[in-house]
Amino acid sequence: MTAPTxxxxxxxxxxxxxxxxPSPAVWCEGLRKRYGRRTAVDGVSFTVGRxxxxxxxxxxxxxxTSVIKMLLGLVRPDAGEVLLLGRPARDPQSxxxxxxxxxxxxxxxxxxxxxxxxxxxxxxxxxxxxSEQRDVLGLVGLGERAGDRVGGFSxxxxxxxxxxxxxxxxPELVVLDEPTSALDPLGRVDVRDLVLSLKExxxxxxxxxxxxxxxxxxxxxxxxxxxxxxxxxxxxxxxLGSRELRLRLDGVDARxxxxxxxxxxxxxxxxxxxxxxxxxxxxxxxxxxxxLVALGVGVHAVEPGRISLEERLLAVLxxxxxxxx
Amino acid sequence: MSAVRxxxxxxxxxxxxAARRKxxxxxxxxxxxxxxxxxxxxxxxxxxxGGLTSxxxxxxxxxxxxxVMFGFSLIAALxxxxxxxxxxxxxxxxxxxxxxxxxxxxxxxxxxxxWLGLVAFGGAFVTLAGLAQFVVVQVTxxxxxxxxxxxxxxxxxxxxxxxxxxxxxxxxxxxxxSGVVAVGLFGATWIAGVVGGIGDALGNEGxxxxxxxxxxxxxxxxxxxxxxxxxxxxxxxxQFAPELGGSPFFSEAPLTVTYLGWAVLWVVVxxxxxxxxxxxxxx
Ligand SMILES: Nc1ncnc2c1ncn2[C@@H]1O[C@H](COP(=O)(O)OP(=O)(O)OP(=O)(O)O)[C@@H](O)[C@H]1O
Ligand SMILES: [Mg+2]
Numbered sequence: 367m368t369a370p371t372x373x374x375x376x377x378x379x380x381x382x383x384x385x386x387x388p389s390p391a392v393w394c395e396g397l398r399k400r401y402g403r404r405t406a407v408d409g410v411s412f413t414v415g416r417x418x419x420x421x422x423x424x425x426x427x428x429x430x431t432s433v434i435k436m437l438l439g440l441v442r443p444d445a446g447e448v449l450l451l452g453r454p455a456r457d458p459q460s461x462x463x464x465x466x467x468x469x470x471x472x473x474x475x476x477x478x479x480x481x482x483x484x485x486x487x488x489x490x491x492x493x494x495x496x497s498e499q500r501d502v503l504g505l506v507g508l509g510e511r512a513g514d515r516v517g518g519f520s521x522x523x524x525x526x527x528x529x530x531x532x533x534x535x536x537p538e539l540v541v542l543d544e545p546t547s548a549l550d551p552l553g554r555v556d557v558r559d560l561v562l563s564l565k566e567x568x569x570x571x572x573x574x575x576x577x578x579x580x581x582x583x584x585x586x587x588x589x590x591x592x593x594x595x596x597x598x599x600x601x602x603x604x605x606l607g608s609r610e611l612r613l614r615l616d617g618v619d620a621r622x623x624x625x626x627x628x629x630x631x632x633x634x635x636x637x638x639x640x641x642x643x644x645x646x647x648x649x650x651x652x653x654x655x656x657x658l659v660a661l662g663v664g665v666h667a668v669e670p671g672r673i674s675l676e677e678r679l680l681a682v683l684x685x686x687x688x689x690x691x
Numbered sequence: 692m693s694a695v696r697x698x699x700x701x702x703x704x705x706x707x708x709a710a711r712r713k714x715x716x717x718x719x720x721x722x723x724x725x726x727x728x729x730x731x732x733x734x735x736x737x738x739x740x741g742g743l744t745s746x747x748x749x750x751x752x753x754x755x756x757x758x759v760m761f762g763f764s765l766i767a768a769l770x771x772x773x774x775x776x777x778x779x780x781x782x783x784x785x786x787x788x789x790x791x792x793x794x795x796x797x798x799x800x801x802x803x804x805x806w807l808g809l810v811a812f813g814g815a816f817v818t819l820a821g822l823a824q825f826v827v828v829q830v831t832x833x834x835x836x837x838x839x840x841x842x843x844x845x846x847x848x849x850x851x852x853x854x855x856x857x858x859x860x861x862x863x864x865x866x867x868x869s870g871v872v873a874v875g876l877f878g879a880t881w882i883a884g885v886v887g888g889i890g891d892a893l894g895n896e897g898x899x900x901x902x903x904x905x906x907x908x909x910x911x912x913x914x915x916x917x918x919x920x921x922x923x924x925x926x927x928x929x930q931f932a933p934e935l936g937g938s939p940f941f942s943e944a945p946l947t948v949t950y951l952g953w954a955v956l957w958v959v960v961x962x963x964x965x966x967x968x969x970x971x972x973x974x
Contacts, residue, residue, distance in 0.1 A: 438793045440974040458795045466793040470786035474704070476711040488700050489794040491693050531790055 389452030390415050391539040391570030397436050397446035399429075406432045408594035410446075414539070417568040419561060421575065421585035423679055428591040430574045431469050434543050437572075438466055451538055462491055465532035469543040469574075471525050475517030479508055479527050482516060483534050490535035499534055506530045507556065521548040529557070539570045546577060558584055582675040590682050598682045606673050611641045611651060614667040615658065622661045629654050637666075697796045701804025702811065709774055709812045718770045722820045725766070726827055729759040733831035752834045753923040756824070760846070760922060763820045764915060767850045768877050769870075771813040775857030776869035778805055779969070784866065789974055799966035806858060806962060813850035818843050834924070842921030845946070848954060849914040853877055855958050856909065859965040862972065880905045884912035910954040917946030 392414040399407040407429040414420045422430050435441040437448055439455050453460035473482045483499045503512050506526040511519070516527065525548040532540050542561075546554045554577070561571050561584045575581050581588065588605055590598040598605060611630075614637050615622075626632050629650055631642040643650065651668070658665055709715055736751055779802070782788040792798060821843045828834050836842060853873060860869035887902015906913035920942040 435789075435974065440789060440792060442971065442973060458797050460795070461793060462795040464793065466790060468786060468789040468793075470789060472786040473790065474708070474787060476708055485700070485704065486790070486794065489697060489791065489796055491696070491795060528790065 388416050389449065391418070391451055392420075392437060392572060393447075393449040394433075394437060395447050397433060397448070398444045399432050399436060399441060400444055405594055407436070407443075410591065410594070410596055412589050412596065412599060414570050414572055416538070416570055417565060418587065419565050419571040419573060419585045421573050421581035421588040422591065423575075423578070423581060423588055423675075424591035424597070425683060427593075429594040430591055431543055433591070434541055434572070434574060438464070438541065463536070463538040465535060465537035465540040467525070467528040467532040467540075467542045467545050469547070471528035473516045473524065473527055473531070476515065478513050478515055479503060479519075479530075480512040482527060483530060486531050487535055492535040494535060502530045502534045503527075505533070505560070507553070522550060522553060525549060526553065529560070533560075533564075537569060539572070540564060541572045543574045544576065545573070546575065546580065554580065578674075578676045578679060588675070590679060592683055592686045597686050598678075602675070605678055606675060609643045610671045610673070611643055611654075612667075612669040612671050613639045613641070613658075613665065615639055616664040616666070618663055619661070622658055622663045625654070625657050625661065640671075693795075694797070694800050697800045698804040698807060701801055702808035705778060705805050705808025706812055708778065709808075714770055714774050718766065718816060721766050722763070722816075722823075725759065725762050726820075726823055729755070729824060730827045730831055732759075733828055737832045748832075749834070749924050749926070752828070752832050756828055756834070756836065756922055757919045759824055760821065760842075760918070761915070763817065763824065764846055764849055764918075766820070767813050767817050767846070768853045768911075769874055770816065771809055771850055771854040772857040772873040772877075773870040774812070775805075775809055775854040775873070776861040776866040778809070778861070779858060779866075780861040780864070780869060781866040783972070783974055792974065798970045802858065802966050802969050803962070806855065809854045809858075810847075810851045813854055814847035817846045817850055821846060836922040837925055838921035842918045845914050845918035845921065849911050849918065852909070852911050852914065852954060852958060855961045855965070859961050859968065862965050862968040876909055877911050880909045880912040881915070884916065906950075907953065910950070910957050913946065913950055914954060916942040917950075920945045 390413045392412070394413075395411040397407050397410040399405075410429070410433055412420070422433070424430050432441060436443045436446070437450065437455065438461065439458070448455035450460040451463055455461075474485075477485065480496075480499065480503065483503065484496075487494045487499060500509065500512060503509050506529045508523065508526055508530065511523065516524065519527065525545070529542075529545060532542065542557075546557050549557065558580060561573065564571050565584070565586075571584075573581065573585060582602065585602065587601050588599065589596055613626075616637060618626075618639070623632070626639060626641055629641050629643065633640045641654075651670070655665060655668060732755060733752070736748070736755065779788075782791075792801065821839075825836060825839055828836075856876065857869055857873040860872050863869075864872070883905035884902045887899050887905070890896070890898025890901065902912075906916075923942070
């Protein structure tokens with residue numbers, strides 16, 4: 367028990383800590399919030415890993431925005447715990463590396479776009495040079511308007527500014543609440559590319575959107591909220607699971623039909639045959655086509671397909687509310 | 692350390708807001724109007740009495756100066772109260788607060804920053820307008836108040852008290868309402884002070900207590916009376932004390948240190964309450 371031993375123990379402990387996987391970008395458990403008599407959020411728990419893109423889906427009033435506001439300390443939860451980047455959310459410093467685009471985006475109308483960014487950089491405590499701030503404005507397509515007052519911006523321009531604000535202070539977690547609600551089609555594509563580039567740089571993203579296609583393209587995992595509860599959660603593959611194969615065939619006889627049925631569940635409408643494949647069975651497709659041709663079947667079209675996230679979402683929500691009582 | 696930076700950043704932002712919004716322009720217009728009006732009034736006064744040699748003339752000048760300074764304190768009150776309200780609840784209502792408060796800042800720190808900015812703004816206005824008024828009085832009738840610095844400091848303190856109240860109100864009610872209520876309370880304490888003065892003059896303790904109590908509840912009127920005392924000619928007191936007892940624009944005694952201490956404590960407590968209310972609020 368001499369000093370050097372103690373020192374090396376500390377060093378070992380530090381090495382052990384450094385080797386630990388970094389704490390998740392968001393960890394929350396048992397979040398609950400009531401507004402008056404209405405329960406808005408009822409026991410929501412989920413995690414966003416470092417560098418992961420998590421989609422938050424659900425119908426209007428499901429509690430998505432309320433959950434996001436509780437994560438960021440804007441709304442006081444009635445119960446539940448939140449850790450942001452490994453720190454309890456009670457500590458404002460937990461938000462030092464968090465960027466946020468609110469659903470209701472408004473910025474000081476008497477400031478210019480560049481001044482808004484400077485203000486946010488200063489509040490975040492980061493040291494971001496002016497040139498980098500200008501680059502971020504350029505990234506969201508406002509490079510030309512840096513010196514103009516925000517009060518004169520269109521709605522979509524204000525949302526673009528909001529994106530820049532969320533990105534400017536070198537965040538490790540970016541929370542976007544309906545980031546494309548006011549954007550033109552080009553802007554939506556820009557946001558998609560932006561999120562993908564954040565993912566590439568290892569920045570975690572929590573994305574709330576009603577545009578399911580957007581979510582499906584960029585998200586690693588999805589949490590579906592319904593009436594304040596988590597109705598479903600998982601990776602896209604887990605949620606969407608089975609793939610399917612649509613074929614347009616003619617001359618299908620009993621043997622060919624048996625061959626098709628052997629691959630997976632078979633449904634037919636006219637000339638179109640749909641085979642549901644189990645996960646990771648795409649490799650069975652070439653053999654199936656070869657066999658069908660050998661059986662004398664005319665193969666006109668082969669289309670791989672997948673249950674869309676939209677269908678899945680609708681199914682989850684119908685299941686939740688559909689049970690007739 | 693970072694808290695200090697946040698406070699200064701927000702104080703600067705608030706000053707910039709005041710400068711870029713229409714508040715400053717309307718304040719400037721009102722001030723110039725009042726200055727011009729008072730210059731005309733004082734020159735008429737001078738012509739009437741032919742110099743400030745007689746006691747009556749000095750009394751008139753002193754009273755009118757206090758009246759005009761009251762006008763300034765009213766302008767400062769209106770200006771800061773209508774700036775304090777929107778700056779907090781307006782930002783919450785519009786959503787501007789969402790992005791800012793999601794930064795690594797404590798809400799109470801943000802509040803103190805805004806408060807500091809508003810105090811600086813109100814103080815600067817009162818000082819500039821008050822000095823301009825002194826110059827007007829000096830040029831027109833040759834009167835210079837005995838304690839200009841103390842008086843202006845007390846006026847600035849009065850503005851600070853009122854805008855602290857405005858901030859507290861704006862954490863709980865809507866922006867316009869908070870401005871209206873703050874100015875209304877300001878007026879009510881002033882009237883209560885006048886009523887109390889009349890009670891004093893009549894030797895009616897019950898009525899006099901109205902002024903004393905309201906001066907404790909909201910220290911604006913007490914500070915204003917201290918400011919008046921610093922502006923008026925002290926020789927008037929010995930000469931005219933009996934007649935002036937009930938006058939709303941004459942103050943018999945300077946402020947006590949105890950009362951100043953109470954005013955400071957009042958501001959700290961109300962600002963603390965505002966911070967607490969703001970921290971607990973859902974955005
Ligand atoms: N400030 C508030 N006061 C009262 N009720 C509220 C408040 N904010 C949210 N709610 C309620 O909480 C529930 C969830 O609202 P929330 O804004 O989180 O929904 P959301 O999932 O974001 O919906 P949307 O897709 O429409 O944005 C709703 O029933 C709403 O009425
Ligand atoms: Mg929402």
